[in-house]
Structures are given as structure tokens and as C-alpha cells.
Amino acid sequence: MHFKGKYIRTSTKQRDEKAADVVAQQWYFQKQTEIASGEIGSAKHAFGKLAEEALSNYKKILVDRGVRSQKTYDGIEGILNSRVKDYFKKMPVQSIDNTAWHKYKEDMIAKYPQIKRGTLHQYKNAIRVVLNYAYKLGYLKQLPVFKDEYASKKNVSSRPWFNSAEYSKLHSNILAHANRLEKKNKAQYANAM
Numbered sequence: 001m002h003f004k005g006k007y008i009r010t011s012t013k014q015r016d017e018k019a020a021d022v023v024a025q026q027w028y029f030q031k032q033t034e035i036a037s038g039e040i041g042s043a044k045h046a047f048g049k050l051a052e053e054a055l056s057n058y059k060k061i062l063v064d065r066g067v068r069s070q071k072t073y074d075g076i077e078g079i080l081n082s083r084v085k086d087y088f089k090k091m092p093v094q095s096i097d098n099t100a101w102h103k104y105k106e107d108m109i110a111k112y113p114q115i116k117r118g119t120l121h122q123y124k125n126a127i128r129v130v131l132n133y134a135y136k137l138g139y140l141k142q143l144p145v146f147k148d149e150y151a152s153k154k155n156v157s158s159r160p161w162f163n164s165a166e167y168s169k170l171h172s173n174i175l176a177h178a179n180r181l182e183k184k185n186k187a188q189y190a191n192a193m
Contacts, residue, residue, distance in 0.1 A: 001031060045139045047096065047130060048089035051080055054133035079126040083108065088127070093134040096127065097144040105148075120148075 001008050010027055014020035055077055062068040087104055088096060101124065108115055108123070124146050134140045162170065178192035 001028060003031075045092050045094065045134065046089065047091050047093055048085055050093055050134055050139075051085050051130050054130040055080065057133055058129055075122070076126050076129055079122050080130070084123055084126050093131060093139055096131060098146055101127070101144070101146045124148075 008031060012020040012023040012027070014023055055073075058068070058076065059073055063070055063073045087107070088100075091100070104123070105120055108120065128143075128146075131140065131143060135143050174192070178189055181192050182189040
């Protein structure tokens with residue numbers, strides 16, 4: 001079948017013509033349903049194209065207004081450009097789901113065996129920025145949920161309580177911060193105190 005300048009093909013894997021007809025019809029109706037629900041996307045909804053728009057939108061809506069920091073934006077941009085965008089570049093955003101996430105994660109672990117859990121989490125967040133933008137534009141009917149399984153907890157033991165020297169240092173630093181604010185803004189000083 002032909003959809004938005006692209007041929008979608010499959011084999012019925014049947015030798016009998018009538019059986020092939022039945023399989024082909026079912027496949028065709030399934031593809032029509034996927035098109036109607038947005039599961040099959042066009043090339044203009046490719047991840048690579050939307051990534052640039054999503055970054056620009058993120059900067060304009062969140063960073064320039066002070067909701068998110070420039071440092072956060074730089075991190076997302078760096079991660080998207082380093083290892084994420086090239087991998088998903090031609091993939092329609094509609095086909096990026098939990099399965100695609102796990103395939104990507106496995107490929108990254110195979111390529112970089114020492115990769116940390118936190119780095120993978122950053123990759124996931126960078127992908128989510130693009131998918132959230134696609135959802136906002138209506139290209140996705142539903143945002144995918146990326147589910148990860150972890151064998152053990154991140155923090156096996158919690159941090160012990162402050163000892164008296166650490167508590168004194170914390171207290172004096174908080175007081176110094178509040179005193180610096182007193183000269184600038186009385187309301188902030190009162191909140192700090």
C-alpha cells in the first residue's frame with residue numbers, strides 16, 4: 001500500500017492464493033487502523049526533524065522565561081546531539097515506544113559497557129523532551145511510558161545524620177547566605193532566616 005509518499009509492504013507468507021488474500025486483507029485493515037490512530041507516521045514527523053524544533057521550543061518556553069536553567073538546556077542539547085538524535089534520526093516519533101527505548105538502551109550498553117544508570121536516565125529524559133513536543137503538536141495521541149527494571153536500589157544505605165561539626169558548618173553557611181540576602185532583599189532574607 002502507499003501512504004504519504006512511501007510504500008508499506010509485507011509478505012503474506014502464504015502459498016495458497018485465497019489464504020494470501022485473507023492475510024493481505026487483514027494486514028491492510030490493520031495498517032489503516034494504525035494510520036488513523038497515528039501509529040504510522042510520515043517522514044515529516046521523524047525524530048531528527050522534531051528534535052531541533054523541540055530544543056528551540058524548550059529554550060523559548062522554559063529557559064528564556066526562567067522556568068528551567070540554561071545549564072539544564074545545555075545538558076539536554078548535548079545528550080540529544082551526542083548519542084540520541086543519530087540513533088532515532090529517521091524513526092517516526094509514533095514508533096518510539098517502550099520497546100524502542102529498551103532496544104536503544106541495550107545497544108548503548110553493548111557499545112559502552114561502563115555506561116551508568118544515570119546517563120541512561122539522561123538519554124531517556126532527552127527523548128521525552130522531543131516526544132512531549134510531538135504530543136503537544138498532536139503527532140502523538142498518547143505519550144509512551146518507558147519502564148525500566150533495576151535489580152537493586154540506587155542507594156543501598158542512607159546517609160548518616162550530621163555530626164556536630166557538620167551541623168555547625170551547615171548552620172554557619174546558612175546564616176552567611178541569609179546575611180548576604182539582607183543587603184539585597186528583605187523578603188528573601190526573612191525567608192532564609
